[in-house]
Amino acid sequence: MILFRYSKTDGAEFISHLDMLKDLSRTFRRAGIKVGYSLGFNPHPLVYMSAPIGVGVKSYSEYCLVETDEPPDSFKEKFNAFSRKGIKCTGAWATDKKVGVASEIVKAEYFVTGLSDFDPEEVVGKPFIITDRNGNEKDVSPLVYKIEKTDGGIKCVLGFGNGIRIEKFVKNLADRYGGENVEAVKTRGLTSDEREFEETLR
Amino acid sequence: MELSEKLYGILKTVEKPARYIGGEYGERDLKPDRLNYCICFPDVYEVAMSNLSIRIVSEVINSVDGAICDRCFAPWPDFGDKLKENGVPLYSLGLKMPLKDFDMIGFTLQYEMSYTGILYMLDLAGIPLKREERGEDFPIIQAGGPCAVNPEPLADFIDIFVVGDGEESMKDLAELKLRCRTKSEFLEKATAIQGVYVPSLIEVKYDDKGLIAGFSGKYPIKKSLCRDLDSGAFPKKMMCPNVESVFERAVVEVMRGCYRGCRFCQAGFIYRPVRPRKPDTLVGQATELIKATGFGEVGLNSLSTGDYPYLRELISKLKSELPSDVKLALPSLRLDSFDGEFVQESKKNSLTFAPEAGTQRLRDVINKDITEEEVERGLKMAFDEGYTGIKLYFMFGLPTETDEDVEGICDIVDRIRKIYSADKARARNLRISVSASTFIPKPFTPFQWERQISEEEVGRKVGILKSRLFGRNTFVSWNDHALSEIEAVLARGDRRLGKVILSAYKKGCRFDGWTEHFKADKWNEAFRECGVDKKFYTREWGEDEILPWDIIDVFIDKSFLKRERKKAYAGEVTGSCKTGCKGCGLQRVFRCDV
The missing domain is CATH 3.30.70 (Alpha-Beta Plaits)
Structure with a gap:
């Protein structure tokens, strides 16, 4: 798994939490970052985001955890080559435990x-x-x-x-x-x- | 381009501000050039961003040397009001440039109920609404799209219409604009381009009964026709919307036109001839779009994708070329083309079918060439695939309809339930929703002369449905009659409706297609004050009357439409073009490949 931090500025602060989740999945697909999917009837990509930030608030510190085997350095590089305007990965770390991005960032x-x-x-x-x-x-x-x-x-x-x-x-x-x-x-x-x-x- | 501080402040106070900031992934990097064109969709972002035609037009204009194409959509009322209050003129999403600083503004006319949206956008932009009040200082206001086949209700507001396909005509228009110095020079020369209609150059005469007596000027205007769709302009990129939109998928247009010729369906006639794209072209377009967008779904769009001659080949090629987690969506599938292999890959909970009429007799009348057995076979297959919900679309008020046909809708629902419960393994209850809309006679169809039924008649038919269907896990919905009535008036309208549309807008009508914003009372007031009778437009028209859209030629012969109407009353099916040429008129200008 990869934990990464990204900034949300330059207009992207107006993107809502749910639209951001979709945007991240699309970015992964464009970048060729292979993401694990949930099992079940309607599989969805295993992407976990920190708690929602208000629409219109700029941030330099959003966190996201994603199920992928991509090494941190190439993750960051690929992500930034294909991310939308205003979204930039500023740090990526490999982890094997499912850290609680939503529950622990309080x-x-x-x-x-x-x-x-x-x-x-x-x-x-x-x-x-x-x-x-x-x-x-x-x-x-x-x-x-x-x-x-x-x-x-x-x-x-x-x-x-x-x-x-x-x-x-x-x-x-x-x-x-x-x-x-x-x-x-x-x-x-x-x-x-x-x-x-x-x-x-x- | 950056947002001004004032605008930034406003954005923080409105709903879904991401609709007004541009910057989507895949957005073209624009710089003002010699011809600055702005394509406008007179409805909200979520609808506009799902539309394919404005992307094709953008592609065409941007490919012209010296021209750029930006975009602008109707702001939701909260933002629209704030723009007005703060004196911020409506701006384009790419360059954030005021609309009135563009050289040309193009509106797409996708449905009649978006007409007030055009006035709303011009008003917010600070552009005079009526063409006569706009001098050389204001941009040229252009319009196109399916509703442009009857451009007359908008003749007071639009300088120039482009009727038909935009692939070539819009390119010619942009190139001409680059060569012209004045508006009047441009408008005059533009009439040489196929599909171009300039309302100021044609006058309409009326007789003492208020019927059209004739036209002066050069007409009919032949629609523009893209003869080679396969190599026609198609955007290799598309934007990923900033907010959840109606459709969020990579869309390819598998073919234009429809073989079927259902007699109520305007699209089925005005988009003729049928022009399929080659499977390899489509596979190339789809894979490129998925790569460029990261969407998880490809939409295979057309009026009737099940009729696409190379569907099997296309699907198997797409499946091998696309990443394995990308799903296929096939909208506009007909029941009889429903084949185990062709089932939608997206969520299998609800399936939508449009039998349109409740009995075989009435389906024959409308030339909806589909039998009960085909319907049942298709549904059984769908239920076997795991669908537990079904949406059925019907129409009220089709010519020759009787109560028996309405009862027929209920019979269909009963039969579907029986098919579903025949297999005891189907655990869940089947959800059925029946949606009935009021038939609206549209130009260039065999039913263009028909009347629209009254509110009382609709009420009675709804009553029949309710008494038989309510409560049994069946949801029945129908259209607001006031809305259908105004749509009918606008669809077959003439120039005299310009003042009604203007008056309705001034009374606060906008977003008429949205039930929460549609103001029937204001529209009715507008009709009354302008002295225009809605019934004049919803009545049955005489076949020898001069029609407002007689100035336009979509290559469908009037004699063919009359013949089809006669056959409808005789309950005779004409069937699909695939069973042989029916001589609609297109054969004179195009070699249809059937």
């Missing part, structure tokens, strides 16, 4: 630009109420792990795939503190102990 690091200056202390550890699409209010503060000012923006670590959406979080901050052309980019997909996911292979 945190993510984002870089947020465009927000007006504010004190992170006012946010981290304080109730943070977000309204979901059904109009229910929810305190997501247990999923806000870290907010740090850095050059040109802020770096934050939030929960991933477990009830907090970066788009909502950032919009809330913008409503509270102001900002212009606020944008969050996912920079790292992390395990619960905040290691980059590929480190779990070692």
